Amino acid sequence: MIEYLQQFHPVTQAFLATLFTWAMTAAGAGLVFFSNTINRKIMDAMLGFAGGVMIAASFWSLLAPGIEMAEQMRFNPWLTAALGFLGGGVFMRGADIILPHLHPGLDIRQSEGIKTSWQRSTLLVLAITLHNIPEGLAVGVAFGAVAAGLPSATIGAAGALAIGIAIQNFPEGTAVAMPLRREGMAKGKCFLLGQASGMVEPVAGVFGALFVLRMQSALPYALCFAAGAMIFVVVEELIPEAQRIPANIDLVTMATMAGFTVMMILDVALG
Numbered sequence: 001m002i003e004y005l006q007q008f009h010p011v012t013q014a015f016l017a018t019l020f021t022w023a024m025t026a027a028g029a030g031l032v033f034f035s036n037t038i039n040r041k042i043m044d045a046m047l048g049f050a051g052g053v054m055i056a057a058s059f060w061s062l063l064a065p066g067i068e069m070a071e072q073m074r075f076n077p078w079l080t081a082a083l084g085f086l087g088g089g090v091f092m093r094g095a096d097i098i099l100p101h102l103h104p105g106l107d108i109r110q111s112e113g114i115k116t117s118w119q120r121s122t123l124l125v126l127a128i129t130l131h132n133i134p135e136g137l138a139v140g141v142a143f144g145a146v147a148a149g150l151p152s153a154t155i156g157a158a159g160a161l162a163i164g165i166a167i168q169n170f171p172e173g174t175a176v177a178m179p180l181r182r183e184g185m186a187k188g189k190c191f192l193l194g195q196a197s198g199m200v201e202p203v204a205g206v207f208g209a210l211f212v213l214r215m216q217s218a219l220p221y222a223l224c225f226a227a228g229a230m231i232f233v234v235v236e237e238l239i240p241e242a243q244r245i246p247a248n249i250d251l252v253t254m255a256t257m258a259g260f261t262v263m264m265i266l267d268v269a270l271g
Contacts (some may be wrong), residue, residue, distance in 0.1 A: 004156055008242070011209045013155075014143040017162035018136050018205030022198040024166040025132070028173025029194025032181050038174060041251060045244035047175070048252035049176030051234045052259025058227040058234075060267040061161040062138055065145070065153055066223030075220055084221040085226075088228025092134065099130055121180055121193055122125025128172050128197035131237065134229030135165045136201030141222045148216050156270040164263040164271075169198060175241075 008016065031038065043089045063081060070080035100113040100123060111123050145153035177194030181187060208226070212219050241251040 010143045010147040010213060011206055013039035013146075014140040014205040014209035017139050017143060017159070018202040019140065019266075021135065021162060021166045021169050022045035022195070022201050024169040025094070025128075025173040025198030025201075028170035028175075029177040029191045031174050032177040032187050032190045032194065036178075036181050037114060039180050040245060041248055043171065043174065043178075044242045044245065044248045044252050045255040046171035047238050048255035049262075050171050051242065052239040052256035052261070053164045053168040053263040054230050054234045054238070054259075055256075056260040056263035056267070057138070057161055057164045058230045059155055061164070062213055062223045062227035062230070066220045066227065069148075069153070069223065070144070070220035073217070073220065077220075080220045081224045084224025085228035085231075086227040087221070088134065088230070089232045090128075091225070092229045092232040092236075095130055095133070097105055099126060099128055121185065125176060125193050125197045127237075128176050129200050131172065131233045132169070132198055132201050133204050134226055134233060135169070137202030137208040138230060139201070140205035140210075140225035141166055141212050141219075141226050143205075144209035144212035145219050145223065147213055148219055153219075153260065157267060160263075160266040161269040165201075167262070168259070169201075172197065 019035055049101070063085065066084060067081050070077040081119050096112060098113055100111060100116045139158070139162050142153070142158035143155075146155050173194045176197050177190040180190045180193060185193075187223045212222050215222075239252075239256070242255075
């Protein structure tokens with residue numbers, strides 16, 4: 001995949017990479033055609049694995065390169081990292097407060113954001129969509145950073161990040177489609193709603209790439225911002241959701257470590 005992407009402009013690279021991550025969301029949602037439900041232990045392990053992937057990607061693919069870039073561009077590295085990282089978290093918290101959404105497994109009365117009369121299915125899709133914004137943004141920023149020509153940004157590292165995000169998108173598609181199927185919704189509609197949560201990633205990816213290409217001085221901040229936004233998603237949603245059942249906590253912990261290891265290997269091997 002990485003060799004194929006090298007022939008394109010960075011914005012096109014970001015678009016194609018995030019199309020792939022969207023496709024993996026659709027693949028996860030596609031499980032609804034083969035089963036009406038999924039074993040809770042398997043789902044929790046998948047969510048834990050996804051959380052581990054995102055934690056590793058946040059550091060290896062975003063935060064560490066951002067700090068290196070800050071040093072190369074003669075910025076204050078710790079201040080750049082801190083401002084960007086916390087900025088990403090604050091942005092996601094603001095979106096969490098404003099955007100109406102409902103996390104999987106919860107009653108509609110527990111929906112967050114501005115109160116609306118929207119259906120449960122719409123709120124579920126919006127919850128995963130909220131998570132996918134920083135993921136698409138991270139991939140776009142990573143590919144845009146390659147064009148800056150700095151040693152800390154490589155096409156391999158950007159490709160590894162896209163692969164990691166794609167892997168963890170699989171359970172997110174499943175997490176939307178399966179609950180809707182259990183409520184009696186037709187399989188086709190469950191699939192369409194499940195994959196729809198990933199549609200925002202190509203948009204966010206193109207925006208991220210365009211932004212850093214036109215504002216290269218903001219590159220270190222943008223990378224750290226994406227890292228902070230992704231860590232917010234892991235801590236606020238993925239890990240708590242995966243550990244909702246106490247008996248599964250040890251399984252989720254090991255799955256999280258496995259996800260971290262896989263993403264670390266991808267980044268070190270390809271980056």
